[in-house]
Amino acid sequence: MSLLFKGRSQGAERTGISLPQRLVMFFISHVRQALASLGELWRNPAASMMTIAVLGLSITLPSTLYILLKNTERVSAGWDQASEITLFLHRDTQAGDIQQLQTRLKLWPEVESVVHIDKAQAMEEFQQLSGFGEALSYLDNNPLPDVLLVTPTSKHTSPTAAGLLLDKLRKEREVEVGQLDIQWLERLHGLVGIAKELVSVVALLLFLAVVLIIGNTIRLNILNKRDEILVMKLVGATDAFIQRPFLYTGFWYGLLGGLLAWVTVALLLWWMGDSISKVTQLYQTQFKVDGLHGQALLLMLGLSILLGLAGSLLSVHKHIRAIEPK
Amino acid sequence: MIRFEQVSKTYPGGQQALRQVNFHIAPGEMAFLTGHSGAGKSTLLKLISIMERPTVGRVMINGHDLNRIRRQQIPFIRRDIGMIFQSHQLLMDKSVFDNVALPLIIEGYSHKEVSKRVSAVLDRVGLSDKSRCLPIALSGGEQQRVGIARAVVNKPPLLLADEPTGNLDPKLSLEIIRLFEDFNQAGVAVLIATHDLGLIARMKYRTLTLKKGQMITDGLTEDWPGDDDESAI
Numbered sequence: 001m002s003l004l005f006k007g008r009s010q011g012a013e014r015t016g017i018s019l020p021q022r023l024v025m026f027f028i029s030h031v032r033q034a035l036a037s038l039g040e041l042w043r044n045p046a047a048s049m050m051t052i053a054v055l056g057l058s059i060t061l062p063s064t065l066y067i068l069l070k071n072t073e074r075v076s077a078g079w080d081q082a083s084e085i086t087l088f089l090h091r092d093t094q095a096g097d098i099q100q101l102q103t104r105l106k107l108w109p110e111v112e113s114v115v116h117i118d119k120a121q122a123m124e125e126f127q128q129l130s131g132f133g134e135a136l137s138y139l140d141n142n143p144l145p146d147v148l149l150v151t152p153t154s155k156h157t158s159p160t161a162a163g164l165l166l167d168k169l170r171k172e173r174e175v176e177v178g179q180l181d182i183q184w185l186e187r188l189h190g191l192v193g194i195a196k197e198l199v200s201v202v203a204l205l206l207f208l209a210v211v212l213i214i215g216n217t218i219r220l221n222i223l224n225k226r227d228e229i230l231v232m233k234l235v236g237a238t239d240a241f242i243q244r245p246f247l248y249t250g251f252w253y254g255l256l257g258g259l260l261a262w263v264t265v266a267l268l269l270w271w272m273g274d275s276i277s278k279v280t281q282l283y284q285t286q287f288k289v290d291g292l293h294g295q296a297l298l299l300m301l302g303l304s305i306l307l308g309l310a311g312s313l314l315s316v317h318k319h320i321r322a323i324e325p326k
Numbered sequence: 327m328i329r330f331e332q333v334s335k336t337y338p339g340g341q342q343a344l345r346q347v348n349f350h351i352a353p354g355e356m357a358f359l360t361g362h363s364g365a366g367k368s369t370l371l372k373l374i375s376i377m378e379r380p381t382v383g384r385v386m387i388n389g390h391d392l393n394r395i396r397r398q399q400i401p402f403i404r405r406d407i408g409m410i411f412q413s414h415q416l417l418m419d420k421s422v423f424d425n426v427a428l429p430l431i432i433e434g435y436s437h438k439e440v441s442k443r444v445s446a447v448l449d450r451v452g453l454s455d456k457s458r459c460l461p462i463a464l465s466g467g468e469q470q471r472v473g474i475a476r477a478v479v480n481k482p483p484l485l486l487a488d489e490p491t492g493n494l495d496p497k498l499s500l501e502i503i504r505l506f507e508d509f510n511q512a513g514v515a516v517l518i519a520t521h522d523l524g525l526i527a528r529m530k531y532r533t534l535t536l537k538k539g540q541m542i543t544d545g546l547t548e549d550w551p552g553d554d555d556e557s558a559i
Contacts, residue, residue, distance in 0.1 A: 004388045235429045236405035
């Protein structure tokens with residue numbers, strides 16, 4: 001309804017169009033404006049590509065770090081049980097004593113199995129894997145100790161139970177050092193925790209930068225269209241109507257930037273695939289890097305769109321209001 | 327239709343553009359607003375379209391006090407006022423059709439309704455064969471007619487024109503004024519600001535004269551002081 005003139009209705013009201021039809025028209029006009037904004041990007045490919053690239057690459061870094069973290073967690077997830085306790089025996093322990101210790105330990109209710117790696121065997125393995133090879137043959141005698149690998153029964157694999165067992169084992173006369181393989185895992189978890197926080201901080205800073213960059217790009221767009229905005233305001237366009245194309249531009253920046261980030265992450269993982277599989281082969285595990293799929297991908301695209309919208313909203317709110325016909 | 331009550335406007339910096347201006351324009355009336363440049367014609371029109379707010383006094387349209395109109399409501403007020411500018415204010419990268427259609431698209435008309443109305447109004451201003459042209463390809467008179475078509479396409483009850491004949495020769499100027507007369511006969515109130523005294527002299531319309539921000543005459547063209555007083559204005 002017109003504010004000034006009773007009985008003079010404005011726009012669609014006049015023609016007596018029903019509510020559902022008006023909704024459809026509203027939807028159509030939104031689609032049209034969205035496509036118009038996309039067309040605008042298409043007509044300035046160089047400028048648009050640069051903004052999209054900034055956004056895409058800014059999202060790529062945290063996404064890649066996130067994937068690496070997620071995969072590290074996946075690898076170590078099966079490891080939070082203590083599977084083995086390593087006992088390094090005194091150097092001067094006789095073979096017979098070792099045999100006795102082994103049989104004795106096997107009788108403990110907490111122990112599932114005990115494997116003996118004698119020092120010669122250990123030396124041989126070390127020579128093969130360490131890369132020192134020939135150099136080791138110059139040693140007069142074998143510096144390695146005999147090792148017993150103790151596997152606890154399933155009841156005693158939790159970190160605390162395994163810790164108690166370790167303390168008990170250390171009291172054995174022949175044992176010099178006892179090590180629970182869960183300790184390094186705890187350290188790994190600690191490191192992963194730090195890395196996670198680092199990723200969050202880096203992501204936050206990059207996202208902030210993206211919002212500012214998009215905001216500035218949209219600001220320039222608005223200033224470029226200053227004359228057009230003035231004319232639109234003169235013929236009665238609301239701020240909401242004027243800002244819609246700019247918001248759609250932000251949306252497209254976000255979506256296209258997100259897709260670019262997806263492609264870049266996939267390329268990075270493919271590029272790193274060889275070196276990752278070399279590492280995993282060393283650990284003799286069947287391991288495939290999980291890329292961005294399903295929820296994570298949707299989350300990333302959503303986030304990217306959100307950033308684009310936030311940037312343009314920031315700019316639009318401030319600058320379209322400031323342009324008033326004088 | 328338009329009523330000014332003791333309206334004064336002082337711009338920041340102390341320049342007084344209007345002093346205690348009073349007048350009333352009835353619905354369906356057509357009037358000229360004249361005076362030298364700097365006399366306050368543009369300011370007066372800007373107060374009606376709320377591009378500026380009065381420092382003192384009230385501007386009323388159809389009994390509504392414009393001082394009470396909030397910022398968010400201004401676009402809806404402007405939809406009731408057709409505005410025509412000396413500089414045309416057309417979008418140079420859009421076709422004549424798109425320029426004229428702009429107010430309708432802003433108001434959310436359907437595609438069909440838009441093309442129907444735009445064709446009708448372009449026909450009325452004699453530009454139906456130019457609807458696909460860009461404004462840059464048109465002459466000054468034609469561009470002004472595009473501006474007029476855009477101003478009247480949503481059938482506002484009030485038309486404001488700021489120097490609509492500014493850059494046109496007398497023959498074209500008269501054509502433009504005849505167009506305004508057409509719309510006026512259809513019931514639209516028209517207020518035309520111009521310093522083209524020769525043009526006004528040929529018309530028999532009410533003329534409001536501003537001098538240094540004050541309304542010095544208000545009457546029919548016949549009563550208009552004429553050339554003798556022009557030096558005094």
